[in-house]
Amino acid sequence: MLWTAHIRVSVKQNVLDPEGQAVQRALHMLHFDSVTSVRVGTYVCVQCTANDEAEAMQRVSQMCDTLLANPVTEQYAIQLERVEAHDA
């Protein structure tokens, strides 16, 4: 079974995010005055095979822990989506 994992990696709340602050200032300059906070991170879209959702989630979490996120300063969230096979 093929799975698509949408991974959002972002800096933790107590860590400074200068890129987010810059984007927030830019949005205010463009008159988006309703914006109260901006955080910028990395989006990673991984396709992988796994027998079921639990296995896919476990694999992707392991990828985040070992490579995709820095556990000291970053947090991550994973959304899984099953890819329908076209030639089943």
Place this chain on the structure above:
Amino acid sequence: MLWTAHIRVSVKQNVLDPEGQAVQRALHMLHFDSVTSVRVGTYVCVQCTANDEAEAMQRVSQMCDTLLANPVTEQYAIQLERVEAHDA
């Protein structure tokens, strides 16, 4: 009303993504052999005020079109979440 918008900005399917290819190679070297594709993009988390979900979606789409995404090479997806007021 306060809204949190989770924005995933990624390069379009037909545009080369060398960063994604590098991450895919790194994952294979770490023995994540089940990975078939990786795309890397930007994750932006914006908090803004709006009267309802439609208005929030319209505002955030406008931010993406004018600043957060490059319409030529990038695509974006928005997920909205209402922030519950603590002092309502």
